[in-house]
Amino acid sequence: MFTKDYRILGKHATYVRFLNAYTQNLDKKAKVAGIFAIAVDVYMVAPLIGAAYNKKAPVDTESKDDLNILASQLVARQKQLDDVYRLVMLSEKSTDLSDDERIDRAFKTDEDTKQLEANLELFHQYMRGGVEWLYEHITEGTDDYLDKIREIITLYADDFQITCIEGDLNDTPS
Numbered sequence: 436m437f438t439k440d441y442r443i444l445g446k447h448a449t450y451v452r453f454l455n456a457y458t459q460n461l462d463k464k465a466k467v468a469g470i471f472a473i474a475v476d477v478y479m480v481a482p483l484i485g486a487a488y489n490k491k492a493p494v495d496t497e498s499k500d501d502l503n504i505l506a507s508q509l510v511a512r513q514k515q516l517d518d519v520y521r522l523v524m525l526s527e528k529s530t531d532l533s534d535d536e537r538i539d540r541a542f543k544t545d546e547d548t549k550q551l552e553a554n555l556e557l558f559h560q561y562m563r564g565g566v567e568w569l570y571e572h573i574t575e576g577t578d579d580y581l582d583k584i585r586e587i588i589t590l591y592a593d594d595f596q597i598t599c600i601e602g603d604l605n606d607t608p609s
Contacts, residue, residue, distance in 0.1 A: 436545065436555070437509040437516045441478070445495025447563045448502035450570040451477045468573050470584060475508040479519055481565030482558055486523045487591075490564035491557075523558050 443451055454477050456469035471477045485491060509516060524541035532540065544550040572590075573583050 436520060436551070437513050438506060439509075440506045441504045441509060443474075443478075443502045443504070443563075443566075445498040445500060447492070447495055447566050448500040449498060450566045451502055452500075454566070454569060454573065468583075470569075470573065473508065474502060474504050475512055477566065477569070478504055478509075478562060479512060479515060481569060482519055482523045482562040483565065484568050485561030485563070485565030486527050488564070488568055489528050490568050491529065491560035492563035492567050493560065494563070520554075520558055523561055524554060527557065527561065529557075 451474050453467050454469075455471045455474050456467060457473045471480070521541040525537050527537075540550070540554060544554060569587075572587050576583075
């Protein structure tokens with residue numbers, strides 16, 4: 436898994452470009468939020484958000500944009516991507532699998548080519564859904580991306596009942 440280039444198509448490619456800072460290195464005029472350093476970082480976080488919010492999205496074939504994440508970038512983060520993949524397979528809620536079946540899917544089907552292909556498609560649906568979720572939340576309202584990140588973290592903490600140990604996220608350091 437995660438050893439070959441991965442091509443993101445359509446609006447999801449546009450959204451990933453917007454979310455990662457490297458885009459401005461390639462095009463100085465591009466408007467970007469630059470929340471992630473490079474596209475592979477978006478690729479790693481988005482499936483977790485998609486699974487957490489149960490948001491999946493199909494491949495967009497309307498827009499002609501595309502973005503290639505190189506195999507070397509994926510391989511460099513392969514351990515983290517494997518962990519993300521397994522977390523998504525364990526936590527996803529769109530199928531009626533038992534806990535044991537989810538565990539088997541996450542850890543025991545890597546050698547079954549057909550099952551792995553289906554699992555990766557599900558993973559990518561959540562990745563695209565997470566990209567959409569991030570893009571929508573970053574672009575609504577203000578262009579102050581630092582405030583948007585705080586809002587997203589607060590929303591996530593509230594939605595999943597996570598207590599911030601170091602105080603309120605809206606507090607500014609003195």
